[in-house]
Amino acid sequence: MHAYRTHTCGALTIADAGNEVRVSGWVHRKRDHGDLVFIDLRDHYGMVQIVTEVDGPVFQVIEGLRAESVVTITGKVVARAKEAVNPNLPTGEIEIRALDAAVLSAAADLPLPVAGEQDYPEDIRLRYRFLDLRRETLHANIVKRTQIIRDMRRRMEDAGFTEYSTPILTASSPEGARDFLVPSRIHAGKFYALPQAPQQYKQLLMVAGFDRYFQIAPCFRDEDPRADRLPGEFYQLDLEMSFVTQEDVWNTMEPVIAQIFEAFADGKHVTPAGSFPRIPHAEAMLKYGSDKPDLRNPIIIQDVTDHFVGSGFGIFASLAESGSVIRAIPAPGAGAGSRKFFDDMNVWARGEGYSGLGYINIKDGVPGGPIAKNHGEEATAKLIAALGLGPNDGVFFAAGKESQAAKLAGLARIRVGEQLNLIDKDRFELCWIVDFPFYEYDEDEKKIDFAHNPFSMPQGGLDALNTQDPLTLKAYQYDMVCNGYEIASGSIRNQSPEAMVKAFELVGLSQADVEERFGGLYRAFQYGAPPHGGMAAGVDRIVMLLCGAQNLREITLFPMNQRAEDLLMGAPSPAEFKQLRELHVRVVEPQAKG
Secondary structure (H helix, E strand, O other), X not given: OOOOOOOOOOOOOHHHOOOEEEEEEEEEEEEEOOOEEEEEEEEOOEEEEEEEEOXXXXXXXXXXXXXXXXXXXXXXXXXXXXXXXXXXXXXXXXXXXXXXXXXXXXXXXXXXXXXXXXXXXXXXXXXXXXXXXXOHHHHHHHHHHHHHHHHHHHHHHHOOOEEOOOOOOEOOOOOOOOOOEEEOOOOOOOEEEOOOOOHHHHHHHHHOOOOEEEEEEEEEEOOOOEOOEOOEEEEEEEEEEEOOOHHHHHHHHHHHHHHHHHHHOOOOEEOOOOOOOEEEHHHHHHHOOOOOOOOOOOOOOEEOHHHHOOOOOHHHHHHHHOOOEEEEEEEOOHHHOOOHHHHHHHHHHHHOOOOOOEEEEEEOOEEEOHHXXXXXXXXXXXXXXXXXXXXXXXXXXXXXXXHHHHHHHHHHHHHHHHHOOOOOOOEEOEEEEEOOEOEEEEOOOOEEEEOOOOOEOEOOHHHHHHHOOHHHOEEOEEEEEEOOEEEEEEEEEOOOHHHHHXXXXXXXXXXXXXXXXXXXXXXXXXXXXXXXXXXXEEHHHHHHHHHOOOOHHHHOOOOOOOOOOEOOOOEOOOOOHHHHHHOOOOOOOXXXXX
């Protein structure tokens, strides 16, 4: 018999009754019933019940076990009594009567419980992550993550892609975030950067003739953390294709992503491949107030600025006549309830930093509220008809400069959808957001800058760069969105050296700057670069959605906390003076504030 186990804890069934077996694992729970003591023994594969009588040969050993101690149990498999069968457990028809027990590793008092999965402070969970990872939901999420990644690889290979690895130590690149810098010991005063993405390398692979590349790529960005973005590092399904239009990328990747979701959606509806809506960016900002809309929410925002020109509601009338916009956010069925819902939404909007939300509440066909009273009966009736509102609906209004009104309307749309339970949680609704602006105006720097990826091809190419107002240019750029999360971003690339230089000149960089900062890519484009494009899908966000988690830390093995600290390993930590001297680095302490 094997020293530790003949079976895993989840493998035993009624067919094993009568056999002597050996299992090893962690003590999940212990229950003392007076004349009998039970323990649930857990390993990676499942759980099995162990039982011993008070006069049994291993009673003293089992009675003294603490939760999470590691033990080996040898015993006889017996069928449980009919009333004791646990139908929720794969091994629920049997138990093991212990004949021998060996404690392999006794556990100290636990800093957090493993059984039960109660909410627990994050700092404790991260400091003792090895215990947290034993908990059922988190453990299952990590296993599911590996299964999803394996499925991604298989589907990409089936689609004709080949996995290539790109460098981790590279040069600093303007991907829109701070780089993590790595000092060079050999080249004093110079630094490598960890890649924010393999963007330039994958384009170089296309120039080198590899045609279809992918990898599950680690990426590093020194950004502030949030629920859908971990600090420091993340993984993406990175890919690039040669001789393609953006439609080719969409048609290739829709089946891959849809099939991944279908495989792990546990029966939830998934938007079928070939039917992802393609929503222009401007339309998304108008209808949803966001470039990552949750299409499970049926609310559509409408522009109603014209309805308030010359209105008796003076505030909106003056805004409408001065160039601001007014957006309407319907609230289906809200008028049938109390006015408190509308007042609470106003309080919420102020808490978000806005002056508030105007509203009309319709009860039994009669519009109410200050806007309806001052806007006028006929004008209000026209507004309600234009919005298609019913006799017990409501509507909120966001007013101001276009960008501000769109953002508030988008947030209000989400809030109303959640508060009125309009969102179907059993669906994965996927879409493409397309036709992104190529440039945007930076109010702080008082100049134009790239709105997104600087390596994208502008629609119209070099001619458009030379003749159009830069702020009117659209890019061959696209995002894939699922349930309110951006899960992928990509573009057709600018492979023309002349267009590349012109695109950067419009943001204030010279040809010399381009050659210095992007020398490898710029040189490569001089020697025959195919039209190419691709995208990168966020592995972590896809896994989070498929696991039904609310935070990326619930699908990541060893995440940092919100302050970008690894509480388990104690990183970041001071370097020794010898290390700094070898790297030619001196630490400059931050100046005290005030």
